[in-house]
Amino acid sequence: MAMKLKSPAEIEILRENARLLQEILQRLVEEARAGVSTLYLDALAGRLIAEVGGRPAFKGYRVGRNIYPANICTSLNAEVVHGIPRADRILQPGDVLSIDIGMIRQGFCADLATTVIIEDAPSEDLVVVQTAQEALWEGIRAARHLARVGDIAYAIQRYVNSRGLSIVTNFVGHGIGRQMHEEPQVPNYGSPGQGPLLRDGLVICIEPMVANSGKDLIEVEVQDDNWTAVAPGATAAAHFEAMVRIRASEELPELLGCGVFERVPSR
Numbered sequence: 001m002a003m004k005l006k007s008p009a010e011i012e013i014l015r016e017n018a019r020l021l022q023e024i025l026q027r028l029v030e031e032a033r034a035g036v037s038t039l040y041l042d043a044l045a046g047r048l049i050a051e052v053g054g055r056p057a058f059k060g061y062r063v064g065r066n067i068y069p070a071n072i073c074t075s076l077n078a079e080v081v082h083g084i085p086r087a088d089r090i091l092q093p094g095d096v097l098s099i100d101i102g103m104i105r106q107g108f109c110a111d112l113a114t115t116v117i118i119e120d121a122p123s124e125d126l127v128v129v130q131t132a133q134e135a136l137w138e139g140i141r142a143a144r145h146l147a148r149v150g151d152i153a154y155a156i157q158r159y160v161n162s163r164g165l166s167i168v169t170n171f172v173g174h175g176i177g178r179q180m181h182e183e184p185q186v187p188n189y190g191s192p193g194q195g196p197l198l199r200d201g202l203v204i205c206i207e208p209m210v211a212n213s214g215k216d217l218i219e220v221e222v223q224d225d226n227w228t229a230v231a232p233g234a235t236a237a238a239h240f241e242a243m244v245r246i247r248a249s250e251e252l253p254e255l256l257g258c259g260v261f262e263r264v265p266s267r
């Protein structure tokens with residue numbers, strides 16, 4: 001299936017959805033504090049998404065024979081992505097919490113992620129979060145009209161590996177539109193000049209996943225719940241995701257929505 005370039009009318013819906021979802025994610029970040037359960041955040045996300053006339057994109061999402069059961073993903077510490085919210089998972093000081101959220105509204109998807117530290121964390125964990133955040137900007141800066149997907153991938157990998165941290169290889173960014181996952185796949189490691197050409201009108205999610213596993217490239221281990229993806233040997237993992245529109249008129253893409261907030265990562 002080919003990449004779907006978006007019309008101005010489609011981009012307008014994606015822009016609105018991304019803006020709304022970013023506001024919702026910010027609310028969740030404000031509520032994420034010690035003593036709160038991850039299921040509380042999930043329920044709040046469900047209410048906020050409904051309030052803007054959307055529905056959760058993750059709930060019921062199928063990967064193989066697994067169906068995702070919640071509104072958001074809440075991944076703690078060495079968990080990278082796809083952690084399932086639970087009533088008995090109470091946030092503790094020092095937790096590194098990634099929140100990933102998806103919404104479908106007016107026939108189009110939005111998908112964003114952020115990572116926050118609950119109160120204080122050791123500096124080795126803090127640097128994982130800061131590096132993932134900075135890697136996202138590196139990726140965004142490389143997302144230019146007539147550049148290639150490999151240019152984004154390389155920019156992210158170079159930055160993360162230069163800090164001695166690990167890139168998760170078995171999850172990737174992606175195009176987004178009527179489907180949450182469209183072409184092209186946008187890996188977080190690769191070679192400049194390789195892969196599909198980025199073009200004006202393409203909307204993609206860039207989403208570096210970083211951990212301190214002690215090697216450049218890692219694969220996650222999926223837990224017995226068939227979802228929670230853990231970085232081997234890591235104390236912390238971080239995940240940030242933005243939605244950008246490639247445009248020919250400017251060097252940088254338009255930032256439709258982004259999971260980087262001022263209060264992150266130190267608050």
Ligand code: MF3
Nearest residue numbers: 057058061063068073100111
């Ligand atoms: N943001 C995640 C992704 O892009 C969504 C994962 S949860 C799922 O894959 F249930 F939807 F898979």
Ligand code: CO
Nearest residue numbers: 111205207241
């Ligand atoms: Co995504």
